[in-house]
Structure formats: C-alpha cells, structure tokens
Amino acid sequence: MDQQGIRKVRDHFLEHFQTSPIVVFAPGRINLIGEHTDYNLGYVLPAAIDKGIVMALQQSKRPISMATALDMEETHSFHLNSLKPISNGRWQNYIMGVVDEIQKKGKKLGPFNMVFTGDIPPGAGLSSSAALENALVLGLNELFQLGLTKKEMVYISLAAENNFVGVQCGIMDQYASMFGQKDCALFLDCKTLESEAIPILSNAFDVLLLDTKVTHSLADSAYNDRREVCFKVAQQMGVPSLRDLNLQTLLENKTQFSKDVFQKALFILEENKRVIDAVAALKNNDLRTFGSLLFQSHAGLQNQYKVSCEELDFLVSLAHKYEAVLGARMMGGGFGGCTINLVAKGHSASFIKKISQAYSKAFNRSLTPIVVAIGSGATIQ
Ligand code: GLA
Numbered sequence: 001m002d003q004q005g006i007r008k009v010r011d012h013f014l015e016h017f018q019t020s021p022i023v024v025f026a027p028g029r030i031n032l033i034g035e036h037t038d039y040n041l042g043y044v045l046p047a048a049i050d051k052g053i054v055m056a057l058q059q060s061k062r063p064i065s066m067a068t069a070l071d072m073e074e075t076h077s078f079h080l081n082s083l084k085p086i087s088n089g090r091w092q093n094y095i096m097g098v099v100d101e102i103q104k105k106g107k108k109l110g111p112f113n114m115v116f117t118g119d120i121p122p123g124a125g126l127s128s129s130a131a132l133e134n135a136l137v138l139g140l141n142e143l144f145q146l147g148l149t150k151k152e153m154v155y156i157s158l159a160a161e162n163n164f165v166g167v168q169c170g171i172m173d174q175y176a177s178m179f180g181q182k183d184c185a186l187f188l189d190c191k192t193l194e195s196e197a198i199p200i201l202s203n204a205f206d207v208l209l210l211d212t213k214v215t216h217s218l219a220d221s222a223y224n225d226r227r228e229v230c231f232k233v234a235q236q237m238g239v240p241s242l243r244d245l246n247l248q249t250l251l252e253n254k255t256q257f258s259k260d261v262f263q264k265a266l267f268i269l270e271e272n273k274r275v276i277d278a279v280a281a282l283k284n285n286d287l288r289t290f291g292s293l294l295f296q297s298h299a300g301l302q303n304q305y306k307v308s309c310e311e312l313d314f315l316v317s318l319a320h321k322y323e324a325v326l327g328a329r330m331m332g333g334g335f336g337g338c339t340i341n342l343v344a345k346g347h348s349a350s351f352i353k354k355i356s357q358a359y360s361k362a363f364n365r366s367l368t369p370i371v372v373a374i375g376s377g378a379t380i381q
Contacts, residue, residue, distance in 0.1 A: 005117050009056040013115045019058055026135035026378035027052035028126035029176035031331055032185050033297050034275040038170025040230050040268050041191040041243040043275035046172050048180020050375035055116040055135040067095045070117040085164055094129055097164025098136045101156045107146045124211045125337030130173035133157035134378045142380055154178050180377035187279045191243050198282050206348045209338040211368040212311040216335040223333050233265040242268045267304035291327025291342055298329030307334030315339045318355055
C-alpha cells in the first residue's frame with residue numbers, strides 16, 4: 001500500500017471527525033506451499049504481500065461506533081453492546097466480529113470511528129478479510145491500550161471469522177498477515193504457532209499470480225466437507241489431528257477407509273512433508289526442487305484432495321510446459337481464485353502474454369496477472 005492510501009484514509013477521517021486518527025496497515029497474503037494443512041495443524045509456507053488494508057481510527061465521544069469502507073462508499077454504525085451478524089453482510093461482519101471477540105476476552109473498548117481502504121484485488125483469494133480483521137484488532141489494541149500480544153490478536157481475528165462471520169478457515173491467513181517479514185516466507189507450524197522466516201530469493205524469480213476470475217459455488221461447502229473428512233479420519237485413528245498421524249500408521253489402516261477418504265488423508269500427510277522439503281530446498285538455493293514440489297502439490301490438490309477446477313488445472317498444466325516457470329499450483333481454498341507461479345527473472349512478460357492468450361481462447365474470459373512483492377506484516381504507521 002502506497003502513501004496515497006494512507007493519505008486518503010487520514011484526510012477522510014480528519015474531514016469527517018475533526019480529530020487526528022492513528023493509521024494501521026495490514027497486508028494480504030500468498031501461500032507458497034502447504035494447502036489445506038493449517039486446519040489439520042500441519043505446516044504452511046505463506047508470506048505477506050505489499051498490498052493490504054489501510055485503516056484510520058480514533059476514539060469517539062458519541063455512544064455509537066462508525067465504520068466506513070471508502071472503496072464501497074458504505075458506512076455501518078453499531079453499539080458495542082449489541083453486536084449481531086448482518087445476514088448477507090460482508091465487511092461489516094468482520095468488523096463487528098473482531099469487536100465481539102475482543103470484548104469476549106474481557107477487554108474494555110469504548111466507541112470508535114474508523115475508515116478504511118485497500119488495494120488487494122477482490123476475489124483473488126489473497127485474504128483481504130484477514131487483513132481487515134488484523135488492521136482493526138491492531139488498531140483497537142493501540143487505541144485502547146489493551147495489552148494484547150500479536151499471537152492473541154491473530155487468534156481474535158481467526159475467532160471473528162469462525163464465530164461471527166461463520167467461515168471455518170484455519171489460522172494461516174491471519175498469522176501471515178500479522179507476522180509477515182519482507183522478502184521472507186513464514187515456515188509456520190500451525191500446531192505450536194511457531195514460525196521461522198525463510199528468505200525467498202526474490203532476486204531469482206517473480207512471484208506471479210494468475211487470477212482465473214472464477215469462483216465456483218462449490219467452494220464453501222467443499223471446504224467444510226474436506227475439514228470434516230480430515231477430522232473424522234483423525235478421530236477414527238485416535239489422534240487429535242492429522243498432524244499427529246504418521247504415514248506408516250495410515251498405510252497400515254488403509255482398508256478402514258474408502259479410497260476417496262484415504263486419498264484425502266494421504267494428501268494432507270504428503271503435503272506436510274512437501275512443506276518441510278520445500279523449506280530445505282529454499283535454504284539450499286535449490287529452486288528446481290522447490291518448484292517441482294509446487295507442481296506435485298497441485299497434482300495432489302487436483303487428484304487426491306479434489307479442490308481444483310478446470311481453469312486452475314489448465315493454467316498449471318500450461319505453466320509446466322514453460323522452462324522459465326520453476327513451479328506453479330493453485331493457491332488457497334480452491335475452486336477458483338489464483339494460481340501461483342514462480343517465474344525466472346526476465347521471463348514473466350512473455351509468459352503472461354502467451355498464457356493469457358491461451359486462457360481467453362479456452363474459456364472466453366480474460367486472465368488477470370498480478371506480480372506481487374513480499375512485504376512486512378501488520379504495523380501502526
Ligand atoms: C483458505 C483458508 C485458509 C486455508 C486455505 C487452504 O484460504 O482461509 O485458512 O485453509 O484456504 O490452505
């Protein structure tokens with residue numbers, strides 16, 4: 001987010017509330033590898049990006065709180081003691097959810113005014129919702145001196161999404177947006193919530209996202225269904241989560257499960273291993289191995305975990321044919337959104353041109369390329 005966004009929220013705030021606000025930035029995220037492993041308490045390798053949400057906020061003397069989404073030209077007013085999710089509400093529910101979770105922890109808030117804008121491309125699966133939650137919890141922590149740690153704030157953002165918005169996502173997005181480090185990916189253990197920053201050699205390749213511009217209606221129900229399948233396998237095997245199941249035990253118990261369920265559980269175990277291998281490859285500057293793990297991850301998401309779609313498969317299989325593309329796979333929950341492509345420096349423009357032409361020919365819709373830079377996590381400006 002550039003200075004322009006910061007100026008925009010600050011000016012708007014000053015004009016409407018005649019008082020100077022604090023300004024907070026929280027980024028969106030990408031995920032290099034480790035998909036659907038977060039809610040299985042496994043490993044992920046996400047990174048914060050240079051695009052995100054900028055928010056201006058200050059305490060209010062009136063009893064009511066007011067939140068304004070500048071880009072949508074919408075304002076929502078609410079009382080701190082009567083918070084209810086709005087049916088078909090969007091950004092409003094993330095805001096009230098964070099407030100609700102802070103209060104549930106026994107922390108005292110007062111009324112506040114808030115204005116935000118953002119530059120995360122909508123619908124691309126870059127976690128604008130986690131950025132919004134994190135910006136608010138960080139801002140309120142500062143404004144009301146709540147004394148929350150960053151980890152507590154991550155859990156508040158996640159709980160807002162799980163309990164108030166009703167999306168059963170894992171912790172990856174909120175964690176990456178809060179703890180991201182410039183030019184590094186975070187090797188995060190979702191069980192212990194410990195992470196290690198891994199430099200991602202961004203002078204060797206571009207991180208190119210190709211936005212399919214599709215969202216299939218299956219997305220939400222399939223996400224919950226996959227969670228359920230994983231939890232049931234863990235339960236049946238007597239472990240708290242698939243993270244605690246080893247490959248040997250799963251293989252020995254193969255006949256207890258249908259072929260489909262077995263493959264899904266196997267995918268999670270293999271994907272966890274791929275994250276560990278990918279981190280080792282990055283540390284050894286072995287980009288070919290790193291890239292091939294991304295292709296393997298996609299194959300598993302497509303054939304075993306079954307959360308891909310025609311458009312994503314098309315892009316990844318085409319990317320595989322380009323020497324300059326080190327690795328590619330679908331990113332995020334699936335059934336639409338983006339593929340992530342690691343493209344050797346100097347080759348992105350020609351790759352984008354060719355793959356865009358092929359995509360519009362095949363699907364009669366245009367592909368949106370987004371080259372992202374790896375930025376830092378949420379901060380008070
Ligand atoms: C979505 C969720 C994340 C994670 C991914 C899949 O992006 O928000 O928590 O589960 O899907 O890896």
